[in-house]
Amino acid sequence: MNLYSIKFVFLGHAVYGLDEIKEDALASAAFFVNEDKIKFYTVPDANLPIDSSRNQVNAEIIFDYIDRFSTISQEPNEIVIYIVDQDMYIRGMNFIFGVANTKKKRIVLSLYRLKRGYYGENMVDVQKYRERVFKEIMHELGHVYGLGHCKDKNCVMSFSKSILEVDHKLPMFCRDCLDKLSGQIEI
Template sequence: MYRVLIVKITSIDRSVINEITNHLSQLGFHVDVLSQIEHINISYFDWQRSQYDAEKILEYVSSKFDKFPYDAIIAIGEIDAYARGLNFVFGLSTKKFGTVFLVRLKNDFYKKKCNFELFIERVKKEVTHELGHTLGLGHCSNPTCVMRFSNSIAEVDNKSASFCEECRAKLNINNKS
């Protein structure tokens, strides 16, 4: 069983964390949550873009938590972030370390009425997607697999929150959500 650590890089409602941990547990992962918030440096913020640099945050998380005995560490924050060559990212990952940025997963970002259930579903998908990357999975061509690449919120909404059979086999996990 893979061991996953969730790290909050901003304040996040406990119900959101509970939904994430329950979802990942149902998929067959052992999940722990770091109790304190790991505040990120304001120097990672690009004042011209009004966004955080996702690569700098990922680099920080990788160096700070490198010695922690987990298979995957996912940092989650209520921020908007970008990566080189992209206007924004929902998340970013390397082997073992991942990040998920919540701002663009909310309906209010798109000037629509906020729907908490839809927001939670999107968060579960993006956390699971980045977790898959931390464990060595690439993007999947299956249109419903959580590992399908998402370049828009519509693409996030169109995939499931679970790994397809092929991706589960690669991870050697049998649980279905």
């Protein structure tokens, strides 16, 4: 039995990226819940607090910020995936691609580095970008569904320190992670 629905909320300028990655977001979430339980929302006027000393948003602040300012609420048994297009960090890390708050069942994903090359300058081709989005949503949803990081570097649950490692891993869970997931989701 599957209790969850999944709501994607595109914040601020990330709304302009919705069309480009909607299919991939849908496909990754559909691994966990039925497609009719997946919805998309946009909040173009979301004014996320940028840490001006590093020109990034603090993911932890986004989790709290949303409680205070978002007009879109989280229903019971719902996972909310916030999408931002600013570069993002969390205490102790220079940057992160995404982060999950497993208790609140909330994910924040940044598109910033996923659409860029290794040095952050050029944009990668759209297919590569979409693949990365798919992988990172799978990864963060895996956390919400109880998975930790996996030692298998090919597994989508392996921790990626750099975009190269995101590109290296496969867009799928390894057998061990799948075994841990089974019983929790409908495939």
